[in-house]
Amino acid sequence: xxxxIEEFGLVxxxxxxxxxxxxxxxxxxxxxxxxxxxFRVSPIGPLRTFGTVYVEIVRNTPxxxxxxxxxxxxxxxxxxxxxxxxxxxxxxxxxxxxFVCEALRSGVNAVGVGQAEAARSIGLGFGxxxxxVVLPQAWRTSxxxxxxxxxxxxxxxxxxxxxxxxxxxxxxxxxxxLHSADxxxxxxxxxxxxxLITIPLGILASRVERRVAFAR
Amino acid sequence: MSEAxxxxxxxxxxxxxxxxxxxxxxxxxxxxxxxxFAYALYKRGVFDDRWSVLTDPPKGxxxxxxxxxxxxxxxxxLSAAVVAAPAALAIGILVSTLRRGMRYRAARxxxxxxxxxxxxxxxxxxxFFARFFLGWEPFWxxxxxxxxxxxxxxxxxxxxxxxxxxxxxxxxxLSIGLSTMRTTLIVELPQAIRVMLPxxxxxxxxxxKDSSLGYIVSYEELLxxxxxxxxxxxxxxxxxxxxxxxxxxxxxxxxxxxxAISLERRMRRSTQxxxxxxxxxxxxxxxxxGSAAAGAGGAPFP
Numbered sequence: 001x002x003x004x005i006e007e008f009g010l011v012x013x014x015x016x017x018x019x020x021x022x023x024x025x026x027x028x029x030x031x032x033x034x035x036x037x038x039f040r041v042s043p044i045g046p047l048r049t050f051g052t053v054y055v056e057i058v059r060n061t062p063x064x065x066x067x068x069x070x071x072x073x074x075x076x077x078x079x080x081x082x083x084x085x086x087x088x089x090x091x092x093x094x095x096x097x098x099f100v101c102e103a104l105r106s107g108v109n110a111v112g113v114g115q116a117e118a119a120r121s122i123g124l125g126f127g128x129x130x131x132x133v134v135l136p137q138a139w140r141t142s143x144x145x146x147x148x149x150x151x152x153x154x155x156x157x158x159x160x161x162x163x164x165x166x167x168x169x170x171x172x173x174x175x176x177x178l179h180s181a182d183x184x185x186x187x188x189x190x191x192x193x194x195x196l197i198t199i200p201l202g203i204l205a206s207r208v209e210r211r212v213a214f215a216r
Numbered sequence: 217m218s219e220a221x222x223x224x225x226x227x228x229x230x231x232x233x234x235x236x237x238x239x240x241x242x243x244x245x246x247x248x249x250x251x252x253f254a255y256a257l258y259k260r261g262v263f264d265d266r267w268s269v270l271t272d273p274p275k276g277x278x279x280x281x282x283x284x285x286x287x288x289x290x291x292x293x294l295s296a297a298v299v300a301a302p303a304a305l306a307i308g309i310l311v312s313t314l315r316r317g318m319r320y321r322a323a324r325x326x327x328x329x330x331x332x333x334x335x336x337x338x339x340x341x342x343x344f345f346a347r348f349f350l351g352w353e354p355f356w357x358x359x360x361x362x363x364x365x366x367x368x369x370x371x372x373x374x375x376x377x378x379x380x381x382x383x384x385x386x387x388x389x390l391s392i393g394l395s396t397m398r399t400t401l402i403v404e405l406p407q408a409i410r411v412m413l414p415x416x417x418x419x420x421x422x423x424x425k426d427s428s429l430g431y432i433v434s435y436e437e438l439l440x441x442x443x444x445x446x447x448x449x450x451x452x453x454x455x456x457x458x459x460x461x462x463x464x465x466x467x468x469x470x471x472x473x474x475x476a477i478s479l480e481r482r483m484r485r486s487t488q489x490x491x492x493x494x495x496x497x498x499x500x501x502x503x504x505x506g507s508a509a510a511g512a513g514g515a516p517f518p
Contacts, residue, residue, distance in 0.1 A: 043227075043235055046242035060421065060469035062428035065462055068439060072446065076454045077260050151336075158338035162432030169341050176348045183349040191337050198336035 003182040004189040007175055014171035015193050021088055021157045021167060022197075026150055028093035033100025040105055043126060051101065058098040063156055066091045067163045088160040092153065099149045107142030108134060140212055147205035151198050168193060262455055269445075269453040270460065282445060286457075289441030290464060296355060296427045296437065300362035301420060307363065308370025309405070315371070316378050317400035327371075334368035339426050340433075347433045354435035358427060366423050373415045377408030414480035421472045428465070438464065 004011065039051035058066075070087045074080075081087050111134050119133040161170035172190040176183040227235055257263065268274070273282050315327035334342075343361035346352045352360065381404055389399030409416070431439040442461045446454045 044242055045235075045239045046246055050246065056470065057466060060425075060466050060473060061462070062425040062439075062465055062469075064428040064431050064439060065465055068431070068442075069458065069462070072443070073454055073458045076451050077257070077262070155336075155338040158340040159429065159432070161340060162429075169338060169344060172341065173344055173348065176344075180348075187341070187345045187349055191333075191341060194338060194341065195333065195336045199332065202332070202336065 003175065003179040004185050007179075010171055010175065011168070011189065011193065014166060014168040014190075017165070017167040018154070018157050018194075019197070021085065021092065021160060021165070022150075022154045025089045025092035025096065025157075026153050028089065029096035029100050029149075029153070030146075032093060033097035034104060036097060036101035037104035037108070038130070040101065041108055041130070055098045055101050058095060059102070061095070063091065063095050063159050064162070066095050067159055071163050083163070084160075084165045087163060088157070088165045092156060092160075095156070096149060096153050099152070100146065103142050103145040103149055104138065106145065107138035107140075110141045111137045144205045144209040144212065147201055147208065151201045151205070154197050154201070155194065266452050267456045269449055269456050273449065273453075275449065277449075285441050285445060286438070286460060286464075289436070289438035289461075292355075292435065292441075293424075293427050293430070293437040296358045296362065296430060296435070297420075297424050300359045300366065300427070301423055303359070303363045304366035304370055304423065305416070307367035308372075309374055309409070311367065311371040312374035312378065313397075313400055313405060315375060316404065317395075317397035319396055331368045331371045331375075334364050335372065337365070339365045340429050343429060343433045354430065354433050357433050358430040358435050358437075361429065362423055362426055365426070366419060369419055369422070370416065373412050373419065374405075374408055377412035378404055380411065381407055411483070414476045414483065417476035417479055418473060421469050421476070424469060424472065425465075 036051050036054060039047040040055070042048060067087065070081060070091050071083065081090060115133055115137065116129055119129040124132065157167055158169040160167055161173065166174075168190050172186055175186045179186065269282060271279050273279060311327050311331060315324050315331075318324050318327075339361045342364050343357045346357035346360035347354065350357075350360075378400070385403055385407065386399055389403040390396070394402065427437065428439050430437040431443070434440065438461055442457050445457050449457075
């Protein structure tokens with residue numbers, strides 16, 4: 001237990017690294033995922049195909065494989081992203097965006113057909129129907145699954161530990177190497193730090209879910 | 217594209233013309249982009265003799281050596297998944313049954329706490345715990361991480377299935393004198409598992425994907441074997457090896473995802489069909505809300 005307290009500076013650094021990795025790649029994934037979702041419902045065939053193929057492939061790719069691609073395969077083509085934070089952000093946001101897209105798309109599907117029909121019948125075009133009528137409603141239904149995607153993202157940042165980025169799981173390994181007698185409390189402490197992020201987010205998701213359920 | 221069709225009208229002549237023009241433009245753009253990438257790859261020599269690593273590898277190795285090692289990798293990946301999946305399923309069903317069927321509040325509460333804790337932790341941390349604190353073999357560390365995390369997720373899926381059942385099922389069981397545990401086991405559980413089957417199958421994809429974390433705890437699975445081959449033959453041969461390995465992963469996962477989707481479709485049809493009994497009909501309708509994992513067309517949860 002003492003080592004965990006003594007080395008708390010290191011753990012705190014890992015905690016901040018996890019948080020910053022999760023928030024940067026979360027923001028990028030939200031943006032790119034929204035674009036993909038718009039592609040997947042758009043009237044233009046090639047965009048739809050692109051969205052579908054992207055989501056189908058990325059969703060069925062292990063995240064470790066995605067990291068592996070950016071760390072080992074892309075550099076062999078001559079494009080070398082900075083190992084660590086940069087490769088982690090690229091991999092995590094490309095991976096998470098496919099799940100963001102699916103969450104948004106299921107939200108769009110949950111909006112009643114009548115809403116879009118009403119919007120069209122007063123003369124709104126596709127873009128207006130989507131941005132003024134459908135998306136504001138889809139967004140609300142999508143928030144609980146989106147929070148679940150973000151929770152998964154926080155946990156997924158741990159994969160970066162295997163690819164030269166010192167976030168919390170990497171720190172846990174470093175600390176247990178240094179103080180193997182205290183390994184249990186180090187893992188326990190790091191686990192608590194993760195739960196400090198994931199459990200409040202989970203509670204938030206179920207609250208929102210209940211409120212949305214009442215509104216419908 | 218039935219879900220897209222609600223967003224825009226059936227196109228008239230002008231819209232059709234516009235759509236055709238846009239389709240042509242975007243197709244051209246995509247073809248150009250793909251062609252540019254292909255050319256860039258060609259310029260960097262991707263299509264040269266490096267693919268010989270798959271047919272006639274250098275350094276005195278035979279193609280059988282390379283493919284044999286890749287095959288060993290697949291077997292290792294699959295064997296971790298095959299050991300972990302039934303265990304996770306059993307634990308998840310056990311926990312959710314206890315949570316529903318036990319009479320003591322404290323006992324039910326402890327099941328809730330266990331699932332929430334296991335669900336909130338990264339799988340890799342669980343694997344590291346087994347590897348570096350318990351000192352287990354890499355294989356069992358991978359299995360440990362997969363079982364603990366996916367067991368909790370399965371428990372959550374089955375809980376959602378149980379919660380979605382109509383109240384009358386439980387009341388009927390209790391009113392003919394079954395205990396709460398027997399009601400759960402005999403009446404509710406079979407229905408809940410049936411309803412949640414698609415979500416459970418898509419959880420298999422997650423489990424399979426997470427088995428690649430074995431790479432980080434130095435378990436000799438497919439990804440690790442790819443890396444070993446690349447270290448042996450040289451960086452030049454990374455791309456062919458990666459294409460094969462990634463192809464295997466993605467193909468297996470897409471097949472399992474498709475299975476989940478077709479199961480879900482079949483279930484929706486069977487609950488809507490006129491032949492199904494009244495009970496199943498109500499079950500089918502109530503199943504989807506309340507479960508994050510069940511919703512998005514058999515989408516594997518990240």
